[in-house]
Amino acid sequence: MINDNILTLMTFVPLIGAVLILFLPQNYNKSVKILSLIFTAIPLLLCINIYSNFNTSTSNMQFVEHYEWIKSFNIEYFMGIDGLSVSMVLLTALLSFICIIASWNIDKAIKGYFSLFLLLETGMLGTFCALDFFLFFIFWEVMLLPMYFLIGIWGGPRREYAAIKFFLYTLFGSVLILLSMLAFYFYNGQHTFNMLIIMKNSATYLKSFQIAVFIALFIGFAIKVPVFPFHTWLPDAHVEAPTAISVILAGILLKNGDLWYD
DSSP states (O other), X not given: OGGGGHHHHHHHHHHHHHHHHHTSOTTOHHHHHHHHHHHHHHHHHHHHHHHHTOOTTOOSOEEEEEEEEEGGGTEEEEXXXXXXXXXXXXXXXXXXXXXXXXXXXXXXXXXXXXXXXHHHHHHHHHHHHBOBHHHHHHHHHHHHXXXXXXXXXXXXXXXXXXXXXHHHHHHHHHHHHHHHHHHHHHHSTTOOOXXXXXXXXXXGSOHHHHHHHHHHHHHHHHHHTTOTTSOTHHHHHHHHSOHHHHHHIIIIIHHHHHHHHO
16 A cells, blocks of 8 residues: 555655656746646645544554664664654645745756756755654755755855855754764664664663763754754845745754754
8 A cells, every 4th residue: 555655656756756757858948847846736635644544542653664774783763653754744745835936036057046946945854754864864865965966056145155155054053963873873772773663762871971962963953943043044045045945944954953953
């Protein structure tokens, strides 16, 4: 059944669209835009199906997909959503669809813009669904790199400055998240990136370890929220980003940090 792998399908359909766009001839601008609209509409329809079939009477993870991935490091392909993330997934799919329509007036490097946008959607959806810390980190980085180029190439007069500032801040935050992820992996006796197991075993961690990891994760995600004094990248990014990308930045990307911060 489609519901058995609906999160994977929803997450990677935009990536398939991005690849198809790259194979289109350079002057097929209208086809690029229509194809982008189709490949953002499909995740939206799948999200509506997920939302309508979501069981609100339980706090358990739903639509779970759990497979071995890199066995030697105990890394899993683990996807699932709960009552909080299901709303964020729906918001992501809805805003992505709307922002593709809002991007219809883009007339510069059209193939590059729309393929990067679809790649960005894959990263955003993946971060809200991933339950393996290693998988989450991959989606996190996939989400950040397209945003750097979307601001730096299609932004306003000071786009390069805004994009580099965004990149440096988020790179620093990513390093802290990566270190925290590795700390959990090596500190945990099971050597796992499984977030549910990490949370389950949290009561056994030394207080000093908890404080150190909390500070690292707090700063890493506070940059993304953004929280003072890590907020100075945001005004430049918002002002210089194209309109649709500014909407994505405010409506979804900041929620990635806010969701984890909460």
